[in-house]
Amino acid sequence: MAEFNGGSRGVLLTSVALAGKHVEISTVCSWCQMAEEDDMHILFQCCFARELWEKVGLAELVTVLPGDNVMTLLKRVRNGWVWNRINTSSFGVKARMFNMLEEWNRAREDMQKRTDSGSRTWRKPPEGWFKISVDVVCMLRTGQMGVGCVIRDECGHFMRARSQVVQGCLQSREVEVIGLREALLWIKNWRQSKCIFESDSKVLEEAVNGEGGQSYFHTIVDDCRDILKHFDKVLMMFVPRSANTVAHLLAKATYSMSGLQEWLFTAPEFIICNIASEEV
Template structure:
């Protein structure tokens, strides 16, 4: 486990003294792992005492790692529920390949999210909106580079952000010839202004023009 130089003992050592010394010399991450190993050893001892069930050292390590992973997921969910609701406004502008205006939408979104999670919510809303009237030859532009990179990655995580990304990937499956690309904030001024204008809107607002063969949807998000 890489903790040999942290957990040290001699003939006069007590369990309490060993653990106190280990915690003093270890990082926060190492202290957490030591605690998980102690819990796993205690479980191993009880399994042998009451059920005569043996467990290898690899089993002790595996149980400790699994317990730590479960604890982190539970802590992550707990942290999310403590985040206060934040009202954000979002703007989506759709244009053709020549840059001519086609459609636009502005609305407010209230969610318990960090900035990158709010960006994923924004993309999810845009995909759902466009999917209702267009499913081919679409480009979605956003200034959230991390979100674009994750959307193009096959990796899957367990965080709330990863769950939102998975929702976006499922929505993308409804489209044909679709791209999600990164664009600098200066390139989506119209969507940015639209998102700011959404502050004063009571209900979502949508503006519609004709739809050509090819569309580009540019997104922007503002915190209120």
């Protein structure tokens, strides 16, 4: 191996035998001519590579740290996208995130004002949002849970509802979080933006919006958080029981139903009066 000094910067050359002749092959990046052309440089550090990462909206995640190799850096990029919901769009990633946060905060403030006003009844969501009310009842006699879920739009109009039986009957907070998980799994296949989930369990609302834990309850809460990452704009709110009557009726209805029941656009008869009274 020999070193060749050309101009103001050194260029490292390697001599190899090819067909009986020595051919000088440069190990310096052929694109930028600024550094050795190893895997890290080609994929992450070269100006050409940086430009590509910038175009897909992931440039901020592709930061080389001491001790990094290709696999550790790719894993960090992947985790940053999956867990932090980094958008891969090439136009206005930061602006879109700030707009989403501002709209999320406005919706939360609006909902908080309605809750703090002293009202004990269901209230319509902000314009453009859907509200999903969830409740669970435990059927001790059969060792099952009944989960009720109803979706209404900004005008209070019925959109769809679901009642289902889930095997097992646990402590109240585990029952509530399992009900939320079932509702999230159902909703995410239909809509993933501007959704407000309401439950009359304060413990559940604080757990989803707060810190994690090590219990079985918190394990299911973590499942819910993972599902919530599929939503672009979503709120988890607490409401008093009196503001959650329709979901409660749907959950209780599982006592007399067999299997899963779903209603689209037309509400079941036993909740029509409640829906109508809360549309006003």
